Amino acid sequence: MKRIALSLWVALLVSGCATTPGVHGHLYPVEGRVTTQAPAPVYKVTLDMLSVKRRISANAEVCQGSLRTLGQHEPDARSMEADWDRVYGQGFFLATLLGKDRGHATLTGIGGACMRIELFNPRHEDLLNTILLDDVEGVARDEQGNLFEVSFDGGN
Numbered sequence: 569m570k571r572i573a574l575s576l577w578v579a580l581l582v583s584g585c586a587t588t589p590g591v592h593g594h595l596y597p598v599e600g601r602v603t604t605q606a607p608a609p610v611y612k613v614t615l616d617m618l619s620v621k622r623r624i625s626a627n628a629e630v631c632q633g634s635l636r637t638l639g640q641h642e643p644d645a646r647s648m649e650a651d652w653d654r655v656y657g658q659g660f661f662l663a664t665l666l667g668k669d670r671g672h673a674t675l676t677g678i679g680g681a682c683m684r685i686e687l688f689n690p691r692h693e694d695l696l697n698t699i700l701l702d703d704v705e706g707v708a709r710d711e712q713g714n715l716f717e718v719s720f721d722g723g724n
Contacts, residue, residue, distance in 0.1 A: 593720035600714030631682030638672035
């Protein structure tokens with residue numbers, strides 16, 4: 569499970585963002601093998617909103633990627649629909665997210681894919697140009713099938 573343990577310092581140093589403040593958040597386990605650990609671990613995630621590519625970093629393995637807008641008409645726009653419903657309740661995706669753009673990132677590490685993350689801010693649909701992320705809702709699924717709720721502390 570240490571592969572999914574998120575490390576802010578390592579992620580910042582490897583991504584070259586050591587001098588750039590990031591927005592800090594957490595991944596809370598919802599489903600999967602990681603939830604059987606007592607207590608269930610809470611992992612850190614950092615979003616560098618000041619970089620041109622909106623870098624998002626996670627994992628002791630240093631999983632990182634660029635946050636991009638996932639448009640409502642893209643082929644994979646509904647690929648995490650079931651994950652949203654598992655985290656936020658049945659019907660959440662259709663009632664809240666269908667027809668709206670979201671932030672999306674596929675994080676990769678040394679060994680390849682680590683996890684996929686989707687983010688949505690109900691107050692600011694243009695997530696990539698929003699610095700304060702305190703209202704952001706999100707989901708993440710790692711390569712081992714663990715599902716996480718994503719939340720940010722807001723501000724820098």
